[in-house]
Amino acid sequence: MFYFTGYKVNDKKIATIMSKLDHNDDGKVTFREFLRPSAVKHHKPGGKSTSALGKLDEFAFTDKMMEVLDLDGDGLVSVDEILLAMRKGNHAGRLNRKMVEGFFQDFADEDGDSHLSYEEVQAVDWA
Numbered sequence: 001m002f003y004f005t006g007y008k009v010n011d012k013k014i015a016t017i018m019s020k021l022d023h024n025d026d027g028k029v030t031f032r033e034f035l036r037p038s039a040v041k042h043h044k045p046g047g048k049s050t051s052a053l054g055k056l057d058e059f060a061f062t063d064k065m066m067e068v069l070d071l072d073g074d075g076l077v078s079v080d081e082i083l084l085a086m087r088k089g090n091h092a093g094r095l096n097r098k099m100v101e102g103f104f105q106d107f108a109d110e111d112g113d114s115h116l117s118y119e120e121v122q123a124v125d126w127a
Contacts, residue, residue: 023063024073062122069121076115079104 021029069077069085079100086095108116108124116124 024075058122061126062118065121065126066118069116076117077121078115 018027018029021033023033066075066077068089069081071081071084079097082100083095083097104114104116108120110120110123111117
């Protein structure tokens with residue numbers, strides 16, 4: 001692709017590009033990973049997207065939430081990961097295990113597997 005667009009590449013440039021795009025380090029760039037830089041660039045914190053990219057604003061927010069909450073990088077968020085992320089953000093006093101488990105059970109964990117997928121995180125109204 002780079003060759004046909006006139007962009008001259010070498011192994012170092014490819015490694016740099018891959019390190020920025022391949023978020024889960026699987027050696028492949030998914031469509032969502034490819035769009036991520038544009039989504040982050042056009043994301044307006046606390047507001048609606050001001051760009052024609054529409055849904056990318058929502059994806060940028062979800063990507064950021066996954067970045068913060070998915071501590072082991074497996075693509076799923078557990079109760080323990082939310083509690084650890086809250087401690088890191090100095091919000092540990094506000095939540096306890098029972099509250100997070102209730103949140104999972106009553107609102108977020110649609111498939112009942114005790115983890116939140118990207119789609120489940122995206123579906124939550126975090127406001």
